[in-house]
Amino acid sequence: MTLVAGVDIGNSTTEACVAELAASGEVTYLGSALAPTSGVKGTADNVEGVVTVVGRALAAAGRRLAELDTVLVNEATPVISGLAMETITETIVTESTMIGHNPDTPGGAGLGVGTTVDFGALGECAPGEPVICVVGAGVDFEDAAHGLNAAVARGVEVAGAVVHADDATLIVNRLDSPVPVVDEVTLVEKVPLGMPAAVEVAEQGRTIRTLSNSYGIATVFGLDAEQTRMVAPVARALVGNRSAVVVRTPEGDVTGRRIPAGSLTLAGERGTRSVAVDEGAAEIMGVLRGVRPLTDASGEPGTHVGGMLARVRDTMSELTGTEPAAVRIQDVLAVDTFVPQRVTGALAGEFALENAVGLAAMVRTSRGPMRLLAARLREALGVDVLIGGVEADMAVLGALTTPGTGTPVAILDLGGGSTDAAVAERTGVTRSVHLAGAGDLVTKLIDSELGLDNRELAEDIKKYPLAKAESFFHVRMEDGTARFVTEPLPAETFARVVVLSDAGMRPVPGRHSLEKIRQVRRSAKHKVFVVNALRALEQVAPGGNLRQIGFVVVLGGSALDFEVPDLIAEAVSGLGIVCGTGNVRGSEGPRNAVATGLVAAHALAAGLDQAVGE
Amino acid sequence: MADTGTGTRRILRLDERGTAGPGGRTDEVVLGLSPAFGDFFTKTIVDIPHAEVLRELLAGIEEQGVHARVIRFRGGSDLAVIAHAAAKLSGSGIGVGVLSRGTTMIHQKDLVRLSNLELFPQAPLMDLDAFRKIGRNAARYAKGESPEPVPARNDFMARPRWQAKAALLHIKETEFVVPGADPVELDVRFQLADAG
Numbered sequence: 056m057t058l059v060a061g062v063d064i065g066n067s068t069t070e071a072c073v074a075e076l077a078a079s080g081e082v083t084y085l086g087s088a089l090a091p092t093s094g095v096k097g098t099a100d101n102v103e104g105v106v107t108v109v110g111r112a113l114a115a116a117g118r119r120l121a122e123l124d125t126v127l128v129n130e131a132t133p134v135i136s137g138l139a140m141e142t143i144t145e146t147i148v149t150e151s152t153m154i155g156h157n158p159d160t161p162g163g164a165g166l167g168v169g170t171t172v173d174f175g176a177l178g179e180c181a182p183g184e185p186v187i188c189v190v191g192a193g194v195d196f197e198d199a200a201h202g203l204n205a206a207v208a209r210g211v212e213v214a215g216a217v218v219h220a221d222d223a224t225l226i227v228n229r230l231d232s233p234v235p236v237v238d239e240v241t242l243v244e245k246v247p248l249g250m251p252a253a254v255e256v257a258e259q260g261r262t263i264r265t266l267s268n269s270y271g272i273a274t275v276f277g278l279d280a281e282q283t284r285m286v287a288p289v290a291r292a293l294v295g296n297r298s299a300v301v302v303r304t305p306e307g308d309v310t311g312r313r314i315p316a317g318s319l320t321l322a323g324e325r326g327t328r329s330v331a332v333d334e335g336a337a338e339i340m341g342v343l344r345g346v347r348p349l350t351d352a353s354g355e356p357g358t359h360v361g362g363m364l365a366r367v368r369d370t371m372s373e374l375t376g377t378e379p380a381a382v383r384i385q386d387v388l389a390v391d392t393f394v395p396q397r398v399t400g401a402l403a404g405e406f407a408l409e410n411a412v413g414l415a416a417m418v419r420t421s422r423g424p425m426r427l428l429a430a431r432l433r434e435a436l437g438v439d440v441l442i443g444g445v446e447a448d449m450a451v452l453g454a455l456t457t458p459g460t461g462t463p464v465a466i467l468d469l470g471g472g473s474t475d476a477a478v479a480e481r482t483g484v485t486r487s488v489h490l491a492g493a494g495d496l497v498t499k500l501i502d503s504e505l506g507l508d509n510r511e512l513a514e515d516i517k518k519y520p521l522a523k524a525e526s527f528f529h530v531r532m533e534d535g536t537a538r539f540v541t542e543p544l545p546a547e548t549f550a551r552v553v554v555l556s557d558a559g560m561r562p563v564p565g566r567h568s569l570e571k572i573r574q575v576r577r578s579a580k581h582k583v584f585v586v587n588a589l590r591a592l593e594q595v596a597p598g599g600n601l602r603q604i605g606f607v608v609v610l611g612g613s614a615l616d617f618e619v620p621d622l623i624a625e626a627v628s629g630l631g632i633v634c635g636t637g638n639v640r641g642s643e644g645p646r647n648a649v650a651t652g653l654v655a656a657h658a659l660a661a662g663l664d665q666a667v668g669e
Numbered sequence: 670m671a672d673t674g675t676g677t678r679r680i681l682r683l684d685e686r687g688t689a690g691p692g693g694r695t696d697e698v699v700l701g702l703s704p705a706f707g708d709f710f711t712k713t714i715v716d717i718p719h720a721e722v723l724r725e726l727l728a729g730i731e732e733q734g735v736h737a738r739v740i741r742f743r744g745g746s747d748l749a750v751i752a753h754a755a756a757k758l759s760g761s762g763i764g765v766g767v768l769s770r771g772t773t774m775i776h777q778k779d780l781v782r783l784s785n786l787e788l789f790p791q792a793p794l795m796d797l798d799a800f801r802k803i804g805r806n807a808a809r810y811a812k813g814e815s816p817e818p819v820p821a822r823n824d825f826m827a828r829p830r831w832q833a834k835a836a837l838l839h840i841k842e843t844e845f846v847v848p849g850a851d852p853v854e855l856d857v858r859f860q861l862a863d864a865g
Contacts, residue, residue, distance in 0.1 A: 549786055
């Protein structure tokens, strides 16, 4: 009878299991544990985490360290991943042509067309003249309403107004004949005066119809075909708004510009190709597929992408003591995303959702300082330490302890920095692949798409479901059901969208609706995990054919996510694959696969272990 | 009934209309005034006329399309008590309490009295823009929206500089407390000073 501990050092967690091996080769698992990995995976810094986790696993098994015969460690190779985000479009408004923001409370409803006139000059307007009044900062709402009423009484046709303060409803409530009013235009002094303009406000719950339609603008201003072509971008920029102002100036325009974001050079076994990052994720991934398998990648110096790839390279070279030039980027994942950006030249601080490309890259080396780690561990624990087989093989062995699995089996290990996949065929042959992009990229996408600028909160949004605190005694869950509580909720959660984290409810600042946050969360997971799962399985499947895989077992920390396994299962459901979250040894869930695999392999090899070090 | 010359251009007229009852409409915010607001006192600790304070609070609520009701709380001069009483009378459950010196609080009926939705404790830092935003946020809570809290300003020097005056104002305000008295409904009118 020997007592062994299998230890899996992962990127973020170190897992262990303790088992007793009988002379017959029979394995009895006694306990398991996990702890955060100390230092970068595969380096001597890991000792602390391993000692902790072995201690905990032994405690769970009710054994002492002195009874332990052998510690089995996976061949942990350092994985470094990097993330970068590059915004590739911008919207520019010239000559203050348009105000397309959505104030909460515009006033009145309908469309008004006239010449822009400053509020102070309203008294000089001739009767019968259609005007759009521009009310600057510092004008009281009562005075504004009074002035507009007086002008109307004189016969001036006041067709609408543009206001600096949040006063639209207040003014319209005091008008004898209500007109559409757009308010909260912070730079109202920049609205060109004496120009034809149109103000449109839609009823609550509706969006504008005329100014968001190119032909609508053409009708309002009497434009010809060529001019209509020019205003088309203005109309497009206004789609979905409840209120808008369009001023017709001689040169005014709204343009969408692509920002050059540098290029990415992908070197693969089938050639080297360059792709401009601003072409978008689809193009980048298409090029990558063309040169796959990737042998190295580099970005244009001076761009975010170039900087990120250089950083990944430098970190890895420091860690392994190799030349930066010798470090090869092994995979890149590009994802299309949106970033809220302030519109250049806008008068009301408008934001536009600009296109951006998120990139994840990773390197992995086979030359981790494992011997050093093993020697240090031996010192620290006073137990024989053996370095086990290839991580992917061990993970497959561990995954096969999930009830109901069989070969050919594929595992998908969804971690924080990388997505790993391995396939074991009936013949025993295994193939594995390591891809860039996993949980950390999802967090980054959520953070930037919601404009949170708070990684920790983005992480919580990723991990937990949402709800809206509708009163102090009930929350409305994501699925529309109400959940009542007996103790009143904390005051800061009232009326807010909250994340139902393990530590309690956490309010999400900003005015995003629950539906919007949920949609961003799910699409980020889809863009990273589902895309990577398919990409990974495609690369390891026999002959690249996913249908050849019978079972897919999802493992790793991100497999504990409440919706990722379902999203993946849904994506492969049409391929006749049995897909689900692993349940290692029928009790550990998606955790402990590699640690379990190490023990199982050790039992199989029975004495054929290769002791390293000494 | 109290006529209050503001010193600037608007006169605040607050006419009592009997005991304030609970509101039936869900689209209302109740503003609870302290015992001497717009009465013995006519301006805040930094001389902002009460007429303007009340006008901005009401404008902030009106701009959101929400109805406002104003009451005077006579039974105490504690802000949390006033704001909570206003919230309990409000059909939406949202109330705002204002003290004569300018300290303000947004409250909700189901909260415990000493808690609050938003508190603006430093009266000397309150300006008209802040009062407008408080009215706006209270109305948004009433509509079930999730407003971004009004940035509460803080000045370390405000306390030593204004504490004595604040204490005197509080003592004076407390003299107008009628223990156990019911809150009364107020009719609010603003008149231009020159219009008489």
